Amino acid sequence: MIKMASTIPSVKNAVPTSMTQIGITAKYALLDYVRSRRFFIMLGITALISVLLTVLVGYYSPRSFLSSELSFYNSWWGNWVTYVIILSGIFFGGDAITGEFQNKTGYFSVPNPIKRSSIYIGKWLAAFIASFVILGFFTLVTVGNGLYYFGGVPYEFVLSLLFSIIYLAAVLGFTFFFSSLFKSSSISILVTAILFLFAFTLIQQLVASLVQIEPWFILTYGAQIIGNVLTVPYPDNIVTINFPGGFSFTSYNATILSGLAIMGGYFAITAILGLVLFERKEFN
């Protein structure tokens, strides 16, 4: 047992509540994010996607974009927003927690009267807000073009935007979990990028086409509802195409409820696991 006690009365600074400390951590972590090079790189990538789409649609007037209002939003937003979300998650969440250990920023914040959970949640909120700013920028460009070509915003797009925000929360929950799991920032970022950009989609295809079961356990499968909600009518849950000679091909589309459940489940489970890991991890 190691004991330490000063004989003079404690200095009575009223240490704020954990909720307030979450806000303090979020405020300064966000300040760090929005001034960082990676924020401007992410903003640049999003701007590049936006400019390319604007030029492409304006110059070539592709039918897939301009045949109807919903097909415009589906082709523009539905196809690209998930990449914007995944990249934001990797940029802002990939090393958010590993950095506290590897870069030693945790040595500055942790030895204070603040719970580790407040630091974790504060950093998560900062990453969420920074990503939301990027998502907001992409939304503005999408809506601007939508208004120019069709003069309105369909309610399906509003739903899709809401689903995107939920997906962003789930992606950040996942990236923070991986960030808590690994010791090295680069490994954490790399594994997260591989999973979201390749592995999840590949597993989803293999499970659906070879094993022929609904890939309800894959996050990117749940995120299909972001694009699907912009399709009228909404795609069937199970689509089987029979080929001559007895062959058949089955594909799956997440229903809105199952999509929300998958994303919510991923968020809840990974957020809790990540928090538990961060609480237990030692600064060695």
Add this chain to the structure above:
Amino acid sequence: MAALSDLNLRIEGTKCIGFLGPNGSGKTTTLKLFTDLIRPSKGQALINGFNVSASKKKALESVGALIETPEIYPSLTPREALTMIAEIRGVPRSERKRQVEEVTAEVRMEEWIDKRIGKFSKGMKQRICVASALLGNPNVILLDEPTAGLDPRGMSEVREIIKSLKGKDRLIFMSSHILSEVSDVCDEVAMVDHGRLIIYDTIPNVTAKFSGGNNVVEVGLQRPIQGEATVRAIAAFAEVTKVEKLDDYNLRIVFNGGLDAQGRLLGELVGLGIGVISYRAASSELEEVYLKLIKSTV
């Protein structure tokens, strides 16, 4: 292998305690246990009666700490980083700006208060981290090698800050490899080796018990030493216990007593007219104790 084993240490009062031990002895581990950077597998670390693991906010509410060499969010300025810590520690809004500017001035970084930390040198960051440990006027201050990474001027300034904190009735617990720093700044000393506490007492008590009161000085002479007469003359001084001729121009003198005896001895050597041109402490009593108690480094 446990980093710490059966370390029982109770520290109370308003004083400065030096925490000594070889590399890997458990000094930093102890300080990390006190600041929630690591958790004990057995036992507990208590500050002001509160268990650090179970009641961290209560335990650390009046503790300022500097452990290893922390990094700070690089896009923030010292003002912002220190304001963040002040807010977390609950420094009232009305006092925050003044306190942040005061502690920044105390570590001589006021010129840099609004510059981004990302461009700072290691020593500059260390100064900001020392400043953060002072925010909120904590009554317990934990410092892990606070002068590491600082230039000689920075080291001297940090020592002065620690000395000034002693005058403000603080309990300071400081690990260091620099024995002269501990002798200079601290009132008490705790030594650990292989995760076990070897001794904890006031510096005079420790040196009285283990060093035999011996200090060593090395003396440089302008002229070569003539025969054994000079050595015998020095050995005859009351405080001197041993005189060793290193070469024709250098002597090593072991003597009893503290700084007063050291000053007296210098006067006596000059009085001999042997041409003393340099006179410096080769080791202190504390160093002697350290080397006696801690046999090997890991």
